[in-house]
Amino acid sequence: xxxxxxxxxxxxxxxxxxxxxxxxxxxxxxxxxxxxxxxxxxxxxxxxxxxxxxxxxxxxxxxxxxxxxxxxxxxxxxxxxxxxxxxxxxxxxxxxxxxxxxxxxxxxxxxxxxxxxxxxxxxxxxxxxxxxxxxxxxxxxxxxxxxxxxxxxxxxxxxxxxxxxxxxxxxxxxxxxxxxxxxxxxxxxxxxxxxxxxxxxxxxxxxxxxxxxxxxxxxxxxxxxxxxxxxxxxxxxxxxxxxxxxxxxxxxxxxxxxxxxxxxxxxxxxxxxxxxxxxxxxxxxxxxxxxxxxxxxxxxxxxxxxxxxxxxxxxxxxxxxxxxxxxxxxxxxxxxxxxxxxxxxxxxxxxxxxxxxxxxxxxxxxxxxxxxxxxxxxxxxxxxxxxxxxxxxxxxxxxxxxxxxxxxxxxxxxxxxxxxxxxxxxxxxxxxxxxxxxxxxxxxxxxxxxxxxxxxxxxxxxxxxxxxxxxxxxxxxxxxxxxxxxxxxxxxxxxxxxxxxxxxxxxxxxxxxxxxxxxxx
Amino acid sequence: xxxxxxxxxxxxxxxxxxxxxxxxxxxxxxxxxxxxxxxxxxxxxxxxxxxxxxxxxxxxxxxxxxxxxxxxxxxxxxxxxxxxxxxxxxxxxxxxxxxxxxxxxxxxxxxxxxxxxxxxxxxxxxxxxxxxxxxxxxxxxxxxxxxxxxxxxxxxxxxxxxxxxxxxxxxxxxxxxxxxxxxxxxxxxxxxxxxxxxxxxxxxxxxxxxxxxxxxxxxxxxxxxxxxxxxxxxxxxxxxxxxxxxxxxxxxxxxxxxxxxxxxxxxxxxxxxxxxxxxxxxxxxxxxxxxxxxxxxxxxxxxxxxxxxxxxxxxxxxxxxxxxxxxxxxxxxxxxxxxxxxxxxxxxxxxxxxxxxxxxxxxxxxxxxxxxxxxxxxxxxxxxxxxxxxxxxxxxxxxxxxxxxxxxxxxxxxxxxxxxxxxxxxxxxxxxxxxxxxxxxxxxx
Numbered sequence: 001x002x003x004x005x006x007x008x009x010x011x012x013x014x015x016x017x018x019x020x021x022x023x024x025x026x027x028x029x030x031x032x033x034x035x036x037x038x039x040x041x042x043x044x045x046x047x048x049x050x051x052x053x054x055x056x057x058x059x060x061x062x063x064x065x066x067x068x069x070x071x072x073x074x075x076x077x078x079x080x081x082x083x084x085x086x087x088x089x090x091x092x093x094x095x096x097x098x099x100x101x102x103x104x105x106x107x108x109x110x111x112x113x114x115x116x117x118x119x120x121x122x123x124x125x126x127x128x129x130x131x132x133x134x135x136x137x138x139x140x141x142x143x144x145x146x147x148x149x150x151x152x153x154x155x156x157x158x159x160x161x162x163x164x165x166x167x168x169x170x171x172x173x174x175x176x177x178x179x180x181x182x183x184x185x186x187x188x189x190x191x192x193x194x195x196x197x198x199x200x201x202x203x204x205x206x207x208x209x210x211x212x213x214x215x216x217x218x219x220x221x222x223x224x225x226x227x228x229x230x231x232x233x234x235x236x237x238x239x240x241x242x243x244x245x246x247x248x249x250x251x252x253x254x255x256x257x258x259x260x261x262x263x264x265x266x267x268x269x270x271x272x273x274x275x276x277x278x279x280x281x282x283x284x285x286x287x288x289x290x291x292x293x294x295x296x297x298x299x300x301x302x303x304x305x306x307x308x309x310x311x312x313x314x315x316x317x318x319x320x321x322x323x324x325x326x327x328x329x330x331x332x333x334x335x336x337x338x339x340x341x342x343x344x345x346x347x348x349x350x351x352x353x354x355x356x357x358x359x360x361x362x363x364x365x366x367x368x369x370x371x372x373x374x375x376x377x378x379x380x381x382x383x384x385x386x387x388x389x390x391x392x393x394x395x396x397x398x399x400x401x402x403x404x405x406x407x408x409x410x411x412x413x414x415x416x417x418x419x420x421x422x423x424x425x426x427x428x429x430x431x432x433x434x435x436x437x438x439x440x441x442x443x444x445x446x447x448x449x450x451x452x453x454x455x456x457x458x459x460x461x462x463x464x465x466x467x468x469x470x471x472x473x474x475x476x477x478x479x480x481x482x483x484x485x486x487x488x489x490x491x492x493x494x495x496x497x498x499x500x501x502x503x504x505x506x507x508x509x510x511x512x513x514x515x516x517x518x519x520x521x
Numbered sequence: 522x523x524x525x526x527x528x529x530x531x532x533x534x535x536x537x538x539x540x541x542x543x544x545x546x547x548x549x550x551x552x553x554x555x556x557x558x559x560x561x562x563x564x565x566x567x568x569x570x571x572x573x574x575x576x577x578x579x580x581x582x583x584x585x586x587x588x589x590x591x592x593x594x595x596x597x598x599x600x601x602x603x604x605x606x607x608x609x610x611x612x613x614x615x616x617x618x619x620x621x622x623x624x625x626x627x628x629x630x631x632x633x634x635x636x637x638x639x640x641x642x643x644x645x646x647x648x649x650x651x652x653x654x655x656x657x658x659x660x661x662x663x664x665x666x667x668x669x670x671x672x673x674x675x676x677x678x679x680x681x682x683x684x685x686x687x688x689x690x691x692x693x694x695x696x697x698x699x700x701x702x703x704x705x706x707x708x709x710x711x712x713x714x715x716x717x718x719x720x721x722x723x724x725x726x727x728x729x730x731x732x733x734x735x736x737x738x739x740x741x742x743x744x745x746x747x748x749x750x751x752x753x754x755x756x757x758x759x760x761x762x763x764x765x766x767x768x769x770x771x772x773x774x775x776x777x778x779x780x781x782x783x784x785x786x787x788x789x790x791x792x793x794x795x796x797x798x799x800x801x802x803x804x805x806x807x808x809x810x811x812x813x814x815x816x817x818x819x820x821x822x823x824x825x826x827x828x829x830x831x832x833x834x835x836x837x838x839x840x841x842x843x844x845x846x847x848x849x850x851x852x853x854x855x856x857x858x859x860x861x862x863x864x865x866x867x868x869x870x871x872x873x874x875x876x877x878x879x880x881x882x883x884x885x886x887x888x889x890x891x892x893x894x895x896x897x898x899x900x901x902x903x904x905x906x907x908x909x910x911x912x913x914x915x916x917x918x919x920x921x922x923x924x925x926x927x928x929x930x931x932x933x934x935x936x937x938x939x940x941x942x943x944x945x946x947x948x949x950x951x952x953x954x955x956x957x958x959x960x961x962x963x964x965x966x
Binding site (some may be wrong): 021024025028029031041047048055057059064066069071073076077078079080081095097100116117119120121222332359459470489494504506507508509511512513 | 584623677689692693696700704706707708710711713714730790791792793795796799800801802803853894898899901903904905909910911912914927928930931932
C-alpha cells in the first residue's frame with residue numbers, strides 16, 4: 001500500500017525534533033505538486049505513474065522541477081530533475097517500451113516541448129514546436145473534449161504528437177518522433193483548406209500509422225465528414241485514405257486495429273447516405289477490412305432492423321424486448337477472431353426536475369428531457385462479424401439532462417459522452433492472455449440497504465464473460481474509494497479515510513468467476 | 522545496536538503476562554500510568570541548555586512506546602521472560618556495580634536480529650535476535666553491549682548533541698542565509714540537511730565502537746565464553762544478507778498432482794527503465810551512510826583491544842533453545858496476525874525446510890495463509906496486506922512470494938487451498954483448525 005503525499009518532504013534525521021530550524025528546513029524542502037498522471041497505452045494498460053513537482057526558483061524565470069515516476073506496481077523507479085521555464089505545464093506522457101515522452105506546454109513562451117528519457121533514464125534532446133495563443137486554446141479544448149490522443153506511443157518505434165495548426169481555418173499537425181533511430185516527420189492538414197480539420201491517431205505498428213481525420217465546415221456545424229488516413233511510418237507519406245462522407249458512405253468509426261497480417265480492420269456503425277453520423281440513428285454495425293494498398297477486402301454489415309432487434313433480449317427489468325438506443329463505447333477483437341461490442345442502453349425521457357424548472361423559470365434555459373442510461377450490453381460477433389449473441393448486464397439507471405430538447409437522442413448521447421455522463425469507464429485489453437476488462441460505475445439500489453456506488457467489471461476470459469464488483473464506500477461513508485486504471489487485470493484503489501484524513505493507494509486484481517473458467521497449465 | 526530514547530522504570534508487576542493474549546500485558550492501564558510517572562521523574566532531572574526541548578522529546582517518545590504496546594508491537598510471554606531472566610541474572614550477578622533495579626527488557630515482534638537501549642532502563646530485544654543467535658553466550662554478549670550503551674549514557678548524550686547541533690550558531694546562520702536566498706533555496710536547504718545528517722550519523726558509528734568495548738568488559742566478567750562476543754557479531758554481519766535469502770522454491774511447494782504450478786504466477790512486469798537501482802537525482806549523501814560501523818572493523822578492534830581468541834569455543838544453550846523455538850513460531854504468528862502474508866509465507870517455508878518448526882505448525886499456518894489470501898483477494902483488499910513485487914528489491918525471495926500472491930487468481934487460490942490441504946499428512950488432518958480450513962476450501966470450490 002502506498003501512502004500518497006501531496007508533497008515530498010526531505011525529513012531531517014533528527015528523532016522527534018520539531019524546533020524552529022527544522023521546521024524551516026522542512027518547509028523549504030517540501031516539493032509542491034503541480035500535477036500527476038499515468039503512462040497509459042492504447043489497450044488502457046498502465047505502464048506507470050508520474051508526479052510533477054516544483055522544487056526551486058532559479059534565475060531568469062527558470063524553475064527546477066522534479067518528475068517522480070512509479071512503475072505499474074506503485075514502486076518508485078526514478079525522480080528526475082528537470083529545468084524549464086516557470087510557466088511550463090506537464091500536459092501528457094506516454095511510454096513506447098523504448099522511451100518515455102512528456103509533452104510540456106508553455107503558454108507564455110508559446111511553445112510545446114517534447115521531452116524524452118531513454119531506458120536508462122537519460123534525458124534526450126528536447127523538441128520544441130512554436131505555437132500561437134489561438135492554437136494552444138484549441139488544443140486545450142480538444143483535450144478537454146476527451147477522446148483526443150495528444151501523445152500516441154508506437155511500440156518500439158517512436159511517438160506521435162497531435163497538435164492544432166491555425167491555417168486559414170483550424171487544421172492539424174501530426175508530428176512523428178522516432179526513438180529507434182528512424183526518420184522523424186510531420187504530417188499536416190492542407191494549408192489552404194476551407195474546412196476545419198482535426199486528427200486522431202488510433203492505431204500504429206512498425207509499418208503504418210492509422211489516423212482518423214474529422215472535417216467540418218464551421219465550428220457550429222454538427223455535420224462532420226470522416227476519413228481514415230493510412231500513413232507510412234518510415235517516411236510520413238500518405239499511403240491512402242478512405243472517406244466516409246455524409247453523402248456517400250457515412251460511418252461512425254468506433255475502433256480500428258491492425259492485424260498480424262497487416263490488414264486494417266475498422267469497426268463501428270453505418271448510416272443511410274445523407275445522414276449525419278452525429279445526429280441520426282444508425283442502420284447497424286459494420287466491420288470493414290482494408291489491405292495496406294487501400295483495397296477493401298471485406299465489408300460486413302449487421303442491420304438493427306433485420307438482425308439485432310430480433311436478437312435483443314429483455315432489459316434487466318424484464319420489460320420490453322426493444323432496442324431503444326445503444327451507445328457503443330468500444331468494439332474489441334479477441335485473439336480467436338471474435339468481436340465484442342460494449343455498449344450501454346439509453347433512451348430519451350421527460351425530466352421531472354426539468355419540467356418543474358421550466359415552469360419556475362418561465363420556460364427559459366432548462367431542459368425538460370433527459371437521457372436515461374440503463375443496462376450494459378455486450379454484443380458477440382463471429383470472426384466473420386455475424387452477430388451471435390447479445391447479453392444484458394444489469395446496471396442501475398443514471399440520468400443526465402439533455403443539453404438540448406430538440407436534438408436527437410444520438411446527438412445528446414455524443415455530447416453527454418464527452419461530459420462523462422455514461423457509466424462506462426474504459427476497456428482494458430490483455431492480448432497475451434486473450435482477455436478484456438470493461439469497467440463501469442454503477443449506483444446500486446439495494447433492497448433494505450443504503451444505495452451504494454460500485455465499480456463493476458465485465459471480464460472476458462476463456463470465451464466467457466464474468467462480473468466483478470468493488471463497492472466505493474465503506475463504514476457509513478467514513479471511507480470513500482476511487483478506482484483508477486492500473487496494469488492489466490488490475491485496478492488502483494484510492495482510499496480516502498475521512499476521519500484520519502489519509503489517502504492510500506493499493507493495487508487489486510480483478511476476480512474472474514471460477515465456475516466459468518477451465519483450468520489451464 | 523540501534524539507539525533510541527524513552528523513559529521507563531522497571532517494576533516487576535508491570536509486565537505480568539496474559540495467557541490468553543501474548544500481545545498485551547494484563548495491566549496495561551497501570552503500565553501506562555507508571556511509564557508516565559517515571560518519565561516525569563526522569564525529565565525533572567534534565568537541566569542545562571535546551572533542557573525543555575530534550576524533555577519534550579522524551580515525553581513524545583514515551584507516548585510512542587505506550588502506543589506501540591497498545592498496538593501489539595511486543596510479545597509478553599512467560600516462557601520467554603523466564604529464559605531471558607536466567608541470562609540477565611547471570612550478567613547482573615557478575616556485574617554487581619550496575620544498578621539494574623529499573624531495567625526491563627521488552628520483546629519486540631520483529632524478525633530482524635536487533636536490540637535497542639532506550640537509555641533509561643528500558644530495552645528491546647527483537648525476536649530475530651533469538652532466531653539468529655546460537656548460544657546463551659552470544660545473547661549475553663549482545664545484552665552486555667546494550668547495557669554499555671546505558672552506562673555510557675549514549676541516548677541522552679546523543680539527543681543533547683543533536684539539539685545542540687541544530688541550535689548552533691553555525692546552523693542558525695546557514696538557515697538564515699538560505700532564507701534570504703532568492704534562487705535555489707530548496708537545493709541549498711537540502712545541503713544543510715545532508716551536512717547535519719552526516720554529522721549525526723558519523724557520531725552514531727562512534728558510539729557503537731565504545732559500546733562494544735565496555736560491553737566486552739561486562740561480558741568478560743560473566744561465566745560465558747568470551748569468544749562468543751566475536752561469533753555473535755559475525756552472525757549480525759550483513760543483516761540484510763541473512764534475511765530473505767532462503768530459496769523458497771514455490772514451484773515445488775505448490776505443485777500438486779491435480780493442480781500444477783503455473784509459470785505465469787511468477788511472471789514479472791516490464792519496467793519503464795532498465796536500471797539496477799532507483800534513479801534519484803535528489804538523493805542525499807547521508808542516505809547511503811550506515812548507522813553502524815562495518816562488523817569486520819568492530820570484530821578486528823575487539824580482538825586487538827582485548828586479545829580475544831579467534832577460535833570459537835563451545836557455548837551454552839540452556840535458555841536459547843527454548844527462546845529460539847518460541848521466537849520461530851511467534852515470528853510467523855505475528856506477521857500472520859497482522860496479515861503480512863508475504864512475510865508469513867516466506868518464514869513458514871524457510872523454517873519448515875530447515876526443520877525449525879514442526880510439521881503441524883507448518884501445515885496449519887500455511888492453510889491459514891491461503892485462506893486469508895483467498896478472503897483478501899475476494900474483498901479486493903490483498904494490496905493492503907501484501908506489497909507488490911519490486912524489481913529493485915534486494916529481498917529476492919520475498920519478492921518471489923509477493924509476485925506469486927499478487928499474480929495468482931482468486932479461483933486458483935481456492936484450488937490451491939484444496940490441494941494443499943489434501944497434501945497434508947494424515948496426522949495433521951485431525952487438527953481441528955486445519956480441518957475447518959480444509960472444509961472451507963472444499964465448500965467454496
